[in-house]
Amino acid sequence: MLLDTGGNAGAQTSITIIRGLATGDVKPKNVFKVVKVELSAALLMGLVVGAVAFGRAFLLQKDFMLSIVVGLTMLLIALLAIVTGITLPLLSKKVGLDPAVLAGPITTSVVDVVGLIIYFKIAQFFIPALRF
Numbered sequence: 453m454l455l456d457t458g459g460n461a462g463a464q465t466s467i468t469i470i471r472g473l474a475t476g477d478v479k480p481k482n483v484f485k486v487v488k489v490e491l492s493a494a495l496l497m498g499l500v501v502g503a504v505a506f507g508r509a510f511l512l513q514k515d516f517m518l519s520i521v522v523g524l525t526m527l528l529i530a531l532l533a534i535v536t537g538i539t540l541p542l543l544s545k546k547v548g549l550d551p552a553v554l555a556g557p558i559t560t561s562v563v564d565v566v567g568l569i570i571y572f573k574i575a576q577f578f579i580p581a582l583r584f
Contacts, residue, residue: 453505453526454505454522454525454526454529454567454571455529455563455564455567455568457501457526457529457530457533458529458530458532458533458563458564458567459533459559459560459563459564460533461494461497461530461533461534461537462532462533462534462536462537462559462560462562462563463537463556463559463560464537465490465494465533465534465537465538466536466537466538466540466541466551466555466556466559468490468537469486469490469537469538469541469542469551469555470541470551470552470555472486473541473542473545473551474552478542483542486538487538490534490537490538491534491535491538493534494530494531494533494534494535495531497530497534498526498527498528498530498531498534499527501526501527501530502523502524502526502527502530503523504526505522505523505525505526506519506520506522506523506524506526507519507523508522509521509522509523517578517579518579520578521571521574521575521578521579524574524578525567525570525571525574525575528570528574529563529567529570529571532562532563532566532567532570533559533563533567536559536562536563537555537559540554540555540558540559540562541554541555
């Protein structure tokens with residue numbers, strides 16, 4: 453659930469940015485405006501999916517700390533995914549690579565790897581038995 457949501461969010465964002473680059477809607481002069489809009493959407497989506505993940509984990513496990521870990525991880529993975537989905541197409545275009553070919557697989561890989569690290573670090577912080 454955690455990684456799939458991140459991958460989907462990152463892929464959708466990168467598609468939106470790539471389409472904007474292809475149509476000319478995303479240009480160097482308005483890139484900060486586009487990033488601001490996407491980050492606002494990322495924060496809202498992250499809060500919503502984080503709250504839903506918290507609720508689901510609490511209903512299924514009845515463990516408050518585990519629910520905090522899952523909810524906070526979902527929020528951070530959603531934010532990471534969308535930031536990655538924004539950044540990779542813009543960077544690949546800047547260095548002369550095709551964003552459509554590069555952004556999808558790298559976004560998914562980055563979000564999966566970093567998402568797991570985020571999950572385990574948050575779990576270590578909130579669940580003392582996991583500290584070593």
